[in-house]
Amino acid sequence: MVQLVLAVALASCGGPLSTLSAAGPAADAIATMWWVMLAGSAAIFALVLGLFALVILRPGWGSSVSPARWIVLGGLVLPGVILTPLVAYALVTGERLLPLPGTARQRIEVEGRQWSWTFRYPGEGGVKTVNVLHLPAGMPVDIAVSSVDVIHSFWIPRFAGKIDAVPGHVNVLRIQADEPGRYEGQCSEFCGIGHPRMRFAVIVHPANDFSAALAQAAASSKVKE
């Protein structure tokens, strides 16, 4: 069963929006965390179901262990041993992903609305793009997310986790793309009829080409307007 689960899981990592085909350090750290937790969970699942099978199929098998020991070992020791390091691991991982001030060279302002995304680049002369996010490769970028109407959520699964775009609030998410290329992002908070269509393209440029590429993209989209 466990092997089957693993096989299915491994076979299904890919896809343009897959959290498991990480293309940035944050998504990578979280994907590693997932694999660790999956392995641990599979072991605990096998243990619980194995015990259930044993006590049913071999009556009397577990009766030599006193009731108190059953409860202490399974109910207190087992979760204690597993959860304490897990919580610490998650805390450290989470801290590393935080947008600490002064450590990102780019800050991009994102505004969600029903049903499109607007991206502003204060560091690049305040140019603006709609539904296409341009990023420099290999450097941390802080994304400041807000909304003008209802709650949306900004999510590029291959780079990092999501952050909600809440009207009246500005939330900051740290992302970094490892390699230049084309990626996809989407809204992950239900925001009305157009919610499934609220996707955006992410174009990652080599860091030294970024300003030029962004200026060109912004200009050409202005012409189109």
Place this chain on the structure above:
Amino acid sequence: MSASVDRPPQRSPALRLHRQLAAIWATGPGLQRLAAVNHSVIGLRFMATAFIFFAIGGVLGMLTRVQLATPTADFMAPETYNQVFTMHGSMMLFLFAIPLVEGVAVYLTPKILGARDLAFPRLTAFGYWCYLFGATILTGALLAGVAPDTGWFMYTPLSSNVYTPGMNADVWLLGVTFVEISALAFAVEIIVSILKIRAPGMSLDRMPIFGWYMLITALMMVAAFPPLILGSILLEVERAFHLPFFDPTRGGDPLLWQHLFWLFGHPDVYIIFLPMAGVLSTIIPVLAGGPLVGYRAIVVAIIALAFVSFGIWVHHMFTVGIPHLALAFFSASSAIVAVPTAVQVFAWLATLAHGRPRWNVPMLYVFGFFFIFAMGGLTGVMLAMVPFDWQAHDSYFVIAHMHYVVAGALAFPMLAALYYWLPLLTGRMAMNQLSVPAFWLVFVGFNLTFFMMHLTGLRGMPRRIYTYSGDEGWNSLNLLSSVGGFIMTIGFALVVIDLLAQLRYGRRTRRDPWKAESLEWAMPIPPAPYNFASIPFVRAGPDRTAPEGLAASLARGEGYLGFVRNGWQETLGVHMTSGAPEQLIVLSRPTYLPFYTALATSVAVLAMLFQFYLSALAAALVVAGLLVLAGQSAGLNRDYGPLPVGQGVSVPPHTELKGSPPWWALIFTLIADGTLFVSLLFGTLYLWVSAPNWPPAQTFTPNLGLALAAVVALVAAATAARGSQRSISAGGMALGWIGLAAIGLVVVIAVVVGLISGIVPRPTEHALGATAAALLAYVTFHAGIGLLFLLSNLLRLRAGFLSSRRSIDPRLTRLWLDYTVVSGVIALGLVSALPALVRSLGT
């Protein structure tokens, strides 16, 4: 009426006693069914109605699976899909899961605790009608195409009148709140019944484990529902009257809604799970043929679970922008919740290990539960880890998790319970030929449907999308989920056929087919409306009562109350902890009042829905009138003193005792009310501290004179209520005191309304004004209810229901007014302090 009271009660042979009791307890035929108040009747109605909504909700779920089976499907329009998925979630949680749990509790609790009924039969009935009418309104909206369409957790601002202008969201807010009234009524009733109405000798440490689970569940409901009820009221007020509690452009905050919703929403998961865990803790020992292992550990675990479950709601909000260290706290507490759950799981395993388990249909479902719940619990721990949740949140991974937990923890134990207790209802056993394949279809279908969703979620599929383009890598997983959904549906259909077949063709069974040792098997099969012809004395520990010999003896009337008297519906009230007989509880007879009151309530709800606010107010006044009227037929209209209850014991009727059920009911009602008030205070301070667009351009100068006048009038009213209590206890009429209290309350209302009109910014302009108005409205409302208490006191005094011994009414009034004073002083104080607070730290 009182002829037989002074004579020693007569022993009757079993059949004669049965006929006498049945004549008193039976629900009438035909239209008189609307007057039913019996817990067995209402419990069955609750469960049957819940199953109907399970079927409707299930069909809605299947519709979403049809739409999502293939990319770019146009099976449903987006507008329809949004209504369908919203109603699927809302129905399954609010119209199926909670009412089902209530039905199980209403039906089984008195039987397991050795009682004849719950404490407030008319309230049971009222709760059921509220549920039925509220659910009907929601279903009607679905048929009319105006069902809620903003997701079952109704996030603002999407659900505000700006972005959802139709009545769709109002249907949810009003309909669900209506159903929640029923849930709160249920919770108060169950708590009081478990604490006060058990078989004599059943001290708390001898109470069946099922009773503990239901007690903790009901206590959790008392604390968990008020935040959602408050949130729903505030959002409805924002939608209808434009007070900006959640509108960020006017000083509100959409995150406040999320806090209030999940303050309810997370404990709600355990409110659904705990009763089913209670079912498992009851039937696993029976199937294992031995006692439950770790009774005390389980009791401690579920109490701990109840507390911790109120400290983890923020794990639904890891992506809204709360500081990481705060998230880490909620992450750790969410992980800690695994401990009490693991204690229960291993107590069950140890119970099986120390017994000789029998393999049968209920056990098959116990296996299904172990498999699915273990998986759901493990993904729950994963989601509690903040970084992983940043990825998985709002994706299909969460859908998979919550179906494994909620559906797994509810559906499989529920079916185990059905197969286990149906012989009690029908006197027949299931036929394995159909039951076993039905189980495997449900089990395989369930896992196929929802296991795939873990993977679709990890591959980035967000929840609540009606379509996808097909190049995301989600196609085959979605198709498999949909196929699994159909297999599961066929399985459920087979279960229904199996249960119907059992009703008709099942093998007839003797009493206690599972060799259980709990009291519900010590009664006739199917149970008589009075449950026990006489009430047993419990001598042994929990669930060790050996029904076999006991049942016949009880049927012959050899326990307590094995006779009839005055045509009363009698049951025994006991001391809360020791279980010593304490009072004779005389229950109310069948009446149409609950039906009419619920009907009037639904008229009020419908009038609000169609924005006929004056009609709504009129209907609300009718409801208030009916509630006062209900008080005119409660209790006894003369003093009796101690009455014999059998076994040489005499106890006074509940009307002549201070710790009678109404007293405790009001205490727990006030705890719920207090939770709502604390939520309102939290909301006020939350908006001030963290909402955008504060402070407002200008703020009012607090009118300290008026506020002080209101406080003085409040205290005067409460003092007068004390005077009235003293006067009635001394045998007086207390008319002057009651009048004085009423005048005090009228003054309070007038002054507070004056304060509301002086608020700047106006309540519609800024959240400061809105929250101040809400706090003051709270005071006004409580003063108004206080007037109803006084009116009821007056009427009942004149009708002879009160005497120096029967003085519960003025004590209830005093308690209510004491609460009104305390909450009123806090509310008035906060409103007066708000402008200064805003000025000092407002930015």
